[in-house]
Amino acid sequence: MGELRKDYVLEKFVIISDTRKDRPHDFHKQQNTQAAPTNKICSFCPGNELLTTKEIMHIEKDNKWIMRVIPNKFPALELKGKSQITTDNQYYTYSDNYGQHEIIIETNKHGEQIYDYSREHFIKLLHLYKARILVLNNNEKIEYVQVIKNHGKDAGASIEHSHSQIFAYNMIPITIQQKEKACKDNCAYCEIILREKDSYRRCFENNSFVAFTPYASRFAYEIIIFSKQHKLSLIDFSDAEIKELAEIMQKILAKLKELGQDFNFYFQNGIKNMHFHVEFTPRINIFAGFEFATETVINTIYPEDAAKWYRGE
Numbered sequence: 001m002g003e004l005r006k007d008y009v010l011e012k013f014v015i016i017s018d019t020r021k022d023r024p025h026d027f028h029k030q031q032n033t034q035a036a037p038t039n040k041i042c043s044f045c046p047g048n049e050l051l052t053t054k055e056i057m058h059i060e061k062d063n064k065w066i067m068r069v070i071p072n073k074f075p076a077l078e079l080k081g082k083s084q085i086t087t088d089n090q091y092y093t094y095s096d097n098y099g100q101h102e103i104i105i106e107t108n109k110h111g112e113q114i115y116d117y118s119r120e121h122f123i124k125l126l127h128l129y130k131a132r133i134l135v136l137n138n139n140e141k142i143e144y145v146q147v148i149k150n151h152g153k154d155a156g157a158s159i160e161h162s163h164s165q166i167f168a169y170n171m172i173p174i175t176i177q178q179k180e181k182a183c184k185d186n187c188a189y190c191e192i193i194l195r196e197k198d199s200y201r202r203c204f205e206n207n208s209f210v211a212f213t214p215y216a217s218r219f220a221y222e223i224i225i226f227s228k229q230h231k232l233s234l235i236d237f238s239d240a241e242i243k244e245l246a247e248i249m250q251k252i253l254a255k256l257k258e259l260g261q262d263f264n265f266y267f268q269n270g271i272k273n274m275h276f277h278v279e280f281t282p283r284i285n286i287f288a289g290f291e292f293a294t295e296t297v298i299n300t301i302y303p304e305d306a307a308k309w310y311r312g313e
């Protein structure tokens with residue numbers, strides 16, 4: 001068991017989950033995801049299904065699974081206890097760490113990484129994300145479903161076999177709440193997209209999506225995809241739009257492969273008003289004392305230069 005706790009005075013939350021500390025780390029003392037030879041048994045590989053938690057679902061091709069969804073063995077969130085967030089004695093705001101924490105094993109090939117998938121496989125993965133969001137949303141105590149990908153040790157991955165994670169929990173993240181506010185009445189992002197898609201920060205565009213490096217990028221080579229239409233969430237997209245989302249995500253992932261650095265990406269799905277986007281955060285610069293003290297990040301690459309690099313100029 002664990003808890004969700006709020007800072008004394010700030011709108012910031014932490015999850016305390018002491019089961020997480022026991023999780024295995026493939027990357028101990030290894031420098032690089034690609035170069036890491038594994039001599040341990042990988043529980044995410046075909047043949048080792050019994051080593052994982054009980055499967056929730058899988059996707060098949062030619063009678064073999066190609067993607068599996070399993071509960072995280074070391075969950076940050078659990079479907080038990082109190083989901084209601086309450087305040088005691090003024091400064092102690094908390095609930096249990098209520099929710100569901102799932103792993104998507106994205107491929108049955110151990111060495112294959114997210115930027116290596118075929119278009120068909122990548123589209124299937126996006127559909128799987130969408131399907132899990134729809135299922136997890138059915139629990140009325142769940143307020144938000146967060147899909148994330150950590151690629152490599154510096155991005156927080158502890159197992160090298162390519163996987164994504166889904167956190168479904170009992171609050172709307174503060175960032176999403178703030179962005180929801182900015183999209184109420186008139187959506188700020190609808191206007192921002194129109195400006196940025198023709199700016200020095202423009203990167204890629206297709207019929208339904210546009211990608212640019214954000215004006216105040218926190219990370220070197222940070223890049224964001226927005227839907228051109230004001231849509232809220234992955235669950236609102238048609239099959240044709242998901243294909244186009246796959247196309248633009250794979251363009252970015254190919255560039256990130258070339259960059260050779262660890263990275264995260266995460267979906268920012270709106271609830272009532274927020275405009276859908278996906279953020280990619282390469283993990284080159286390290287957040288240190290100044291960043292923690294001030295929440296002002298020092299980024300060493302201008303987003304305008306990063307965009308040039310994405311465009312191949």
Ligand SMILES: [Zn+2]
Pocket residue numbers: 042043044045109110161
């Ligand atoms: Zn494996």
Ligand SMILES: [Zn+2]
Pocket residue numbers: 183187188189190191229230231275
């Ligand atoms: Zn909008």
